[in-house]
Amino acid sequence: MLAISQxxxxxxxxxxxxxxxxxxxxxxxxxxxxxKNPDKIDEHYYExxxxxxxNVKNGNPICxxxxxxxxxxxxxxxxxxxxxxxxxxxxxQSRDExxxxxxxxxxxxxxxxLGRVLNIGIPKxxxxxxxxxxxxxxSKMNGLSVGIxxxxxxxRQWMHAHKHESYLIWKIGKKKNDELLYINNEKLxxxxxxxxxEKKSKMNWQFGDKDIAGNICQDIxxxxxxNSKKFTSVQQVYFYTTDGNMKDVKFFHKLExxxxxLLNPLxxxxxxxxxxxxxxxxxxxxxxxxxxxxxxV
Amino acid sequence: xxxxxxxxxxxIQKETSDACWSxxxxxxxxxSEEPVKKTVEKxxxxxxxxxxxxxxxxxxxxxxxxxxxxxxxxxxxxxMVLNQVVDLIIESGYFKDLKLSEAHFNSDYVKVTIxxxxxxxxxxxxxxxxxEDNIPYEIFRKDEINYVSLNFPWEGNKKGxxxxxxxxxxxxxxxxxxxxxxxxxxxxxxxxxxxxxxxxLLQMADNGLIQKFMLSVYHxxxxxxxxxxxxxxx
Numbered sequence: 365m366l367a368i369s370q371x372x373x374x375x376x377x378x379x380x381x382x383x384x385x386x387x388x389x390x391x392x393x394x395x396x397x398x399x400k401n402p403d404k405i406d407e408h409y410y411e412x413x414x415x416x417x418x419n420v421k422n423g424n425p426i427c428x429x430x431x432x433x434x435x436x437x438x439x440x441x442x443x444x445x446x447x448x449x450x451x452x453x454x455x456x457q458s459r460d461e462x463x464x465x466x467x468x469x470x471x472x473x474x475x476x477x478l479g480r481v482l483n484i485g486i487p488k489x490x491x492x493x494x495x496x497x498x499x500x501x502x503s504k505m506n507g508l509s510v511g512i513x514x515x516x517x518x519x520r521q522w523m524h525a526h527k528h529e530s531y532l533i534w535k536i537g538k539k540k541n542d543e544l545l546y547i548n549n550e551k552l553x554x555x556x557x558x559x560x561x562e563k564k565s566k567m568n569w570q571f572g573d574k575d576i577a578g579n580i581c582q583d584i585x586x587x588x589x590x591n592s593k594k595f596t597s598v599q600q601v602y603f604y605t606t607d608g609n610m611k612d613v614k615f616f617h618k619l620e621x622x623x624x625x626l627l628n629p630l631x632x633x634x635x636x637x638x639x640x641x642x643x644x645x646x647x648x649x650x651x652x653x654x655x656x657x658x659x660x661v
Numbered sequence: 662x663x664x665x666x667x668x669x670x671x672x673i674q675k676e677t678s679d680a681c682w683s684x685x686x687x688x689x690x691x692x693s694e695e696p697v698k699k700t701v702e703k704x705x706x707x708x709x710x711x712x713x714x715x716x717x718x719x720x721x722x723x724x725x726x727x728x729x730x731x732x733x734x735x736x737x738x739x740x741m742v743l744n745q746v747v748d749l750i751i752e753s754g755y756f757k758d759l760k761l762s763e764a765h766f767n768s769d770y771v772k773v774t775i776x777x778x779x780x781x782x783x784x785x786x787x788x789x790x791x792x793e794d795n796i797p798y799e800i801f802r803k804d805e806i807n808y809v810s811l812n813f814p815w816e817g818n819k820k821g822x823x824x825x826x827x828x829x830x831x832x833x834x835x836x837x838x839x840x841x842x843x844x845x846x847x848x849x850x851x852x853x854x855x856x857x858x859x860x861x862l863l864q865m866a867d868n869g870l871i872q873k874f875m876l877s878v879y880h881x882x883x884x885x886x887x888x889x890x891x892x893x894x895x
Contacts (some may be wrong), residue, residue, distance in 0.1 A: 382751060384837055384856065426685075426748075446673050468671035484666050494668075495682045504683035508667040517664050526662065529780045547662050657664045657677060658758075 365508070366420055367655030368413075369430035369514060369648065375412050375647045378629065379420045380655070381411060387659060388634040391420055406493035413497055426504045428655040429494065433511035433543070437485035438465065438555070440571040444472070444479050451481060474572050475551040482555065482571055484510065508652035511606075512545050512555075515627060518653020519602045522632040523625065526550055532580060532595070533627070534603040536612050541568060542584075546576060546598065560584060587621055594622045601623070602627040604650035612645060615631050630655070647654035669785070680696045681838065685748075742771050742813045743866055749773060750855050750878065758782045762796045762808065766876040768818040768893070774810045799881055815872075822873030822892050825851055827865075839885070852890040858886040859892045 365387075367378045379391040395415055400409045441454035445458045451471055455464060467485040474480045491508070498505050509517070516533045519525035526546075535543040538558040546553050554572035558565045558581050563583040579597040586592040595601050604614050604627040617626060627650040630641040662676070669678040749761040759782055760772040777783045783800055787809060798811040827849040831842055840853040851861055859877060865871045879887040 382856070384854070448673055451673070468667070470667060470671055471673045472665065481673075484665060484667075491667055498682040499684045502684050504681060504685050505668065506681045507664075510667075513663075513665050514662060520662070541827075550662050551663055648835060654664060654666070656871045 365655055366416070366422065366425050367430075367649075367652035368416060368425040368427055369651035370432045370435075370649055372432060372434075373652070374606070374648070375416065376606075376652065377416045377420065378649050378652045379422060380633065380656070383634065385634050387656065388421075388636055390629065390636045392414060392630070393419060394648070395419070400416050405489055406496055409482075409490075410497045410500060413503075415499060417501060417503070425501070425609070426506060428507035428652070429505065429508070430514035430651045430654055431486075431490070431510045432510070435487070435490060436510050437483075438569075438571060439483045439485070440474075440480050441483065442479055443471070443481045446481060449482070464628040472552065475499060475548060475553045478553070480572065482552065484550075486510075504629065507657065511651055512543050514652065514654040515602075515604060516545055516547070516653065517657050518629060518650055519627055521659060522559075522629050522654040522655065523602065523627070525600060525602060528599040529609075531600045531602065532598045533560045534584075534601055535605060536605040536607075536609050536616075538607045538609055538610070544577075544580060546572075546580060554580075560588065562589070578660045587616070587619065587624075590619070593619075595624065599623060600625065604628065605649045606648040606651060610644050614649065667705075677758075678785070679782045686746075688698040690728060700777060711751050739816065739872055740866065742815055743862065743871060745813065746771065746773060746878065747859050748777065750859055750880075759786060761878070761880050763880065764876075766815060766817050766871075766874075768875070769815060770860055771813040771815045771817075772810060773813065774808055776806050776808050778806060780807045783807050817875065818893060819872045820893060822870055824892060826868075826870065827874075828889055830864050830870070831861065834860050836860065847892045849890040851890075852881075855886050858888050861888060 365380055366378070369376050373396050373611055375397065376394045377392060378431050380387040384505055395412070397408070397412050399405065399414070407552040411560070439458070439545045441451060443454070455469060466488055468488055468491060470484045470486070471481045472484065474482060494505060494508060512533055512535050517534065519531065519533055525531045529544070530548040533545040537543055541557060543557045544559055545555050552572065554570065554574070554577045556567040556570035556577045559568055565585055567577065567581070570577050570655045576597070583592070583595050587595060601624045603613070603616065603624065616624065626643060626647065628643055629649050629652065630646050631643060636640070663674065664677045665674070666678040666680055668682055669680040669828045700748040704804070722866050749764070752759060758779055760776045762776040764771065765774045773787065775783065787798060787800070794815060796811050798809055800807065800809045824844055824847065828844060836857045839853050840851065840857050843850040852859065862871070873893060875893060877889045881887055
């Protein structure tokens with residue numbers, strides 16, 4: 365199984381096979397490819413997939429892909445009991461009709477107490493391009509996910525995050541703009557981005573429970589300023605980066621916070637070769653997590 | 662917590678989706694098309710260009726007409742069928758919902774039965790790609806479990822297989838320590854992990870034996886797999 369994730373112009377891949385001891389990584393790496401013409405996105409993804417397939421050379425490639433979150437649209441709306449009628453009404457009110465024609469919307473429940481859904485809009489051109497490219501490459505795609513949501517699946521499968529009552533996936537971003545996903549009792553409770561500064565934080569955008577998001581931001585600032593040796597608003601925190609912001613990752617990792625873990629699949633999975641894994645440089649592989657959905661690790 | 666999969670149809674989503682896009686089996690068709698394409702490309706600058714175009718057009722018309730009027734059976738190679746079964750055994754190991762229940766390699770067809778608790782998982786599975794091959798299938802429900810049964814074309818009536826050959830092959834195959842092998846009369850049986858069954862099936866294929874026997878693969882309640890091989894009586 366070939367797991368691919370995208371972060372801007374960088375594409376990370378991890379090839380694994382089922383083995384007696386669970387999934388075994390046989391190969392991993394990355395390629396860089398610039399999108400030269402946005403009107404030819406299908407050709408761009410074809411070149412990406414073809415290059416990675418040829419790097420891996422595993423016969424009939426079965427793959428998963430995790431998109432960069434900048435490729436999709438997020439929104440939220442009230443929808444008691446996941447009423448499709450209400451969601452459609454919301455989309456009609458809040459979106460331009462032209463946008464609705466070019467975007468496919470997927471609706472996921474937040475924690476039922478909130479009575480809200482998270483809407484993820486993905487351009488039809490992207491979905492169509494992957495379907496077409498699988499046809500051209502005579503391949504199979506088992507999953508198409510996005511950014512931190514794919515990393516969350518990885519946290520569950522690789523590190524059994526769901527055994528904690530609450531956990532946080534923390535993606536450290538460029539210029540201290542971080543992205544976070546908080547799950548409580550196996551339900552998405554808040555998804556937000558905030559700007560981390562030395563003394564206080566500023567919310568960039570936020571979906572779901574606002575109060576909890578605020579507490580998490582304060583918690584991170586306290587840890588950052590050495591006022592606390594443990595996150596108190598959440599049981600376990602998993603963190604990673606895809607933008608190469610290693611300085612901040614190393615800073616937090618070296619604080620030796622009790623309930624903070626690097627989200628790196630290579631630190632958990634068996635690898636075919638015994639070479640030492642660089643725990644920071646391979647962190648971007650966290651977003652290949654959707655490849656492991658439903659698999660015992 | 663949900664696991665987004667944008668391969669599924671848009672709208673309100675369940676926590677997980679097994680939807681996929683698969684075109685693995687289409688490799689077989691490409692092989693048969695290639696020689697024609699190459700011939701046309703090699704000769705396009707020759708004086709015979711027009712004649713070849715006319716010839717190619719005639720051939721296409723004849724093939725298309727034959728296709729329309731005769732509705733031929735889909736041609737699928739034995740290797741491809743075996744690959745499909747091996748894929749299903751592997752997938753049964755890591756998909757929570759979709760499980761290979763049993764596969765029977767008969768003389769003229771292979772019947773593969775897949776079980777799932779959710780009907781939608783089976784519907785997605787059949788919509789994924791198998792429907793495009795005109796592979797006959799039926800979906801049914803028994804004891805609260807949903808099943809899809811697919812019939813692949815197969816030529817399994819070749820002669821020359823013996824139980825001794827199977828025993829000898831087993832000694833050459835690398836198995837896990839969970840393997841159990843029995844043989845009696847015309848039957849050869851193997852209990853073990855999915856990897857054991859796959860290793861043995863692939864060894865049989867490599868040695869040109871796969872079409873010389875009647876085979877059945879069962880996924881047992883215990884999670885183990887059971888392979889039963891019988892010599893062809895015809």
